[in-house]
Amino acid sequence: MDFELLLIRLAEAQAHGREIIGLEQLAQALAERANQPLVLEDHPWLQKVAPRLAAQGVTDFNFLSEMPPDQAGMAQINTLVTVAAGAIPETGSLIITAQSPLAFRLSGCPRQHIIIVPQERAGLTLAQALELTAQEPSGLVSWLTGPSRTADIEKTLVLGAQGAESLEVLIYCPES
């Protein structure tokens, strides 16, 4: 599959994207970000990557389920890693759902958000994405296109005032 358009659109929306193959590369990509404490969604892929992160010397990471449940604690999260349901190359959008309610609610809150997109669903057309969204059992879906932005002051574009300042997308294919 060719993700050229998705990567172009992500870049246009001020998000960074790249392709990742296999757990080893995923662990490496996350380790690069580990100068900040990482908080990981409780997703099978991330559970599998945890020991490898530790092996790379990254120790400052937690799963969402281990975080204190109070909302103030959540506001402290600096870098959040979650798994998306798909991506739409035409618009450079990521589809996130409330299958993990906490990850959904926190998406966009931390300063840095790393989103992992399963490769086989990273090439959705707008029509397919709408279909997927209409079927979503959790009932809550957000499409994210680039970081939060505002142009309320003299139409000058400002990124991340109310949401994530930076958005990084890893197009992930599990088998190496």
Place this chain on the structure above:
Amino acid sequence: MAVVYPAVRVATHRALAAREQLVQTYPEWEAWREQARTIKAEVIAHLDDYLEQLTRQVQSWGGEVIYARDAAQARRLILEVAGRHQVNKVVKAKSMTTEEIGLNSALESAGLSVTETDLGEFIVQLAGERPGHLTAPALHLNREQIADLFHARLGVPRQTDPALLSRQGAAVLRSSFGDAQMGITGVNFAAAARGTLVMIENEGNLRLTATVPPVHLALMGIEKIIPSLADLEVLLRLLPASATGQRLTAYVNFIHGLKNQGSAPQAFYLVLLDNGRRRLAAHPQAREALYCLRCGACLNICPIFQLGGGHLYGQVYPGAIGILLAPFLGNGADLADLCSQCGACSLICPVKIDLANQITRLRSQSVRHQALRLLVRATAAIMARPRLYRSLEPGLRLVRNHLPTSLQSYLWGSGRRLPEFAPKSYHRSMEERKN
């Protein structure tokens, strides 16, 4: 003279340029406009059927649906919901429909605290003003004015960089989500097929407003219905492109289920607002105004809006679309002469509403406009005849300078003033000088 806001001109031009740049890359644009119009026309023609389907579907996933006939009833019903959940603090995401029903002041006079969480709305709220644009509420204020406002009201150091100003505002807003019991948002589209509500935004504050407080109440005009989510394939391409020149807004939020937050009780209310919309839907010539997506493009392109800004109209909805909605949704104001008949709005509208011709139709029915026209014609006839003019001049001066303000603002609009006669005509003064 109406107040002229230079910031409006700069900002509208920037939005138009961004739109133009994107639309040029869409060869299918005209076909999409056609399709979008067809979708909206279908819904407005069968509004009751779609309303019923939407209501059923939203109820089926656990949302409560409330129907409000007019603004007063909507305010009362929303206050009832707030009372039921012992709400004293409300966070709000930007919504013109809540403006339309005057929700903020109703909540505040009932003793609730209300925070607008969209940065532009927050600025406008802080300044104690009304939003001046459909999608960019603080358009009429420049960075200097906002810096003064933040410094005075938030006690932050005064500086004028838009990025830093945005962060100063956001830091204050962040803290308001946690202790609010109810979040209020508008709705951009409501898909009847599964009862999915769609809300678009760029800042992320709407997402927080909808998901953080235990109660979420969404208010929508009944014209926001679409048959199914599949219809968004064209509508989502048209709306952000027309509004800001974006392919898609930073967030598109879809809701067809209750949020799950552990043991805390969660509730969702959808308030369906009529407030004149059914009457408009039943009007065969005027009903196309209900196809509007509220993109704001017809405001941006309008030479009158560019000069006068949104407050010139004295209504919640300004611009070309505001002129069409005022007789039905507002206080019945007749704004049909706030138009230069240039026709640009009809060409830019993503749902092909024939705004310019609609405005002409309103004009031809306007008693006020006929009276004004008569006055202008009579004045022209007199002024074209110097003898006649000179003999009538003292009388004309007397009439003009003693015209009651009420009659004047009826004819001329409250935002504008008819120039007064000079105490002495130029002609007279020259003659006096010669002697």
